[in-house]
Amino acid sequence: ENQISGAPSWISSDRFDIQATPGETVAAEWQKLEPDQRSEMQRELLQSLLAERFKLKLGHETRDVPVYLLTVGKNGPKFHESATSNQGRDSGSDQPRRGIMMNGRGQLTVNDAGIDILTNVLSHQLGRIVLDKTGLRGRYDFTLNWTPEPGEGRMNPGGPGPSREGPSGAAPPPEQSGPSLFTALQEQLGLKLESQKAPVGILVVEHVEKPSEN
Template sequence: MRSLILILSSAAAIWGQAFEVVSVRPANPTARGSSFEFLPGGKLVAVNVSVRDLLKKAYRIRDFQIANAPAGLDSPWYDVTANAASPVGEGEMQGMLQSLLADRFQLKLRRESKELQVYILTVAKNGPKLNEVAPAAGGAVRIRGVGRLAGLKGSMDQLASALSDVRLNGSAILDRPVVNRTGLNGVYDFSLEWTPEMGVDAADRPGPSIFTAMREQLGLSLEKRNAPVEIFAIEHLEKPSQN
């Protein structure tokens, strides 16, 4: 494993990117389920979540990318609300959440690189089938339900993240991270529909697999390979400071 020497509290904290108002409180012990939302206008609302959940959302990573998990990462659970000083997009709020973790939980991370199995996202043989649009704030790629996602001024990095992102219920579209190597640097409007496998034989599926759908609908390809994956080793974590 190759390790970066630099210890990072948060890149966002270094650049002064932070929520204006933050509340971190113990979750209701009788609460069931969890939720996490980046809301329009620059508001974060997380209910009954662990520090692990916040960390994964802040850096868009999965469980296997977290190393040296200390006590306090998975319990207790918290309700977190935060507001930006002015309207910002989801990408900016992710950076602000990184600052929140560094400030309120004194989280310090060491980034490392480890060779793992991944999917490489590339342009398919016949070229991309994407509608390139002018860049604008707030561009994103979002899951729209089972077997559906859409990009609205979304980048290929955002598509790769969405394909390998994990919801709070533990589900993910793919079983390994996706690395963007398309070479496409614009932003695009697109939609993708496929039939999740869910243990069903290919011959019995009513629609295409995600691999076929990516190729036919977007002109993109997913290929299994070994590649370096960023690992986040936790150096320090404390209970949250008072509001």
């Protein structure tokens, strides 16, 4: 939310359901894309929808805002590059899906993905922008387990992997005796978060309207 300025209060309180069916050309193109490319295409399609239905117009600014810097601890990372990346993804059909898998709140599995996926999850969890300062440029496999603090963002499926839900459709509760997110990053991944201020691109809402009924 600290990357958006000038928006009316209803964008944080009102909820909308989106039902969209892609045309044959878009659907065919979608099938040819890697998961990270699909995410980019999905963002572009959503931007077009927001401009059409919400009359959304955005500007851009750069401001100094509170952020977290994700860095490598003094003993180095505790995970390795993905063997799937090194072998290629066409060597077998039983390979794990590339991307992230949400196994409920406080449980994250990453397969053959860059650190940017982790920073996106951390930003959502902590409500603050997380910038990658690790210098790690490969694709990695790792898991992360922690106990979310009260008010910590709920993990919504944001990658190509499936999420596991409980009987009621809600994610199962996390273990109550696990480490905090900050501690888990250090102990399990060898990474740490540092609080600082940094110049960050901000979206300025110049115009937006509530959509009309279908």
